[in-house]
Amino acid sequence: MLNKQKFNFFRNWGFALQGLKEVFTNESSFKIEVYIVLALLAGIIAAPLPILHKGILSTSMLIPLAAELANSAIERTVDLVTMRYDEKAKRAKDAGSALVFMSFIITGLIWFWTFFSLFFD
Template sequence: MLNKPEYTLFKNTRYALSGLIEVIRNESSFKLQLLLFFGMGTFAWLLPISPLYSAILSISLFIPLLAELANSAVERVVDLVTLEYHELAKRAKDAGAALVFVSLVMTGAIWISTLLIAFYF
């Protein structure tokens, strides 16, 4: 395969960090997700709840970040194939957007249920 670089632990790490930096630089949605990650993560540890509950809330904030990274990858692959409108390209991008949406709903559900348990049980 022509586009397959040699892999080692250090090269893989460099590729991963390069991809992360590229997404941070070029995706406003990911920047917003990072802002929410740090803001809500800080808020989770300032709440008067058990450290276990704070950890659950903090860890759940990774879900939308991971979904946004996957969505960005889908968008780049679709754009590589075609920049013109195509129904399948739209479906692929919509599915990536749906992934992000579901991840946010899931994270919200985790926060609501965890806070209800922490404060009322």
């Protein structure tokens, strides 16, 4: 990384899309989460909800996907450093998994409070 190229917006978008494609292709958990998000998104669009609530629910579903991408990056980096069992490597991977778990809790709370505000406002 010594010869870092200048910033190029479109090239960077290309790298981001390559990363999404790579993780979608090689990580079954990410692929499953994408399919769940698409199914929920179809339900949100079809549901008779105010546009603000649709936006909140739709946007919140990106949180677990972003966490899964970060977890995949952590796992790949750890695997790059060492392929043998190491307690520190395990802790790093466990922290990445905890990130994904927490993202589901946060998203669940967002959904709960969004629907709570609809029915008890």
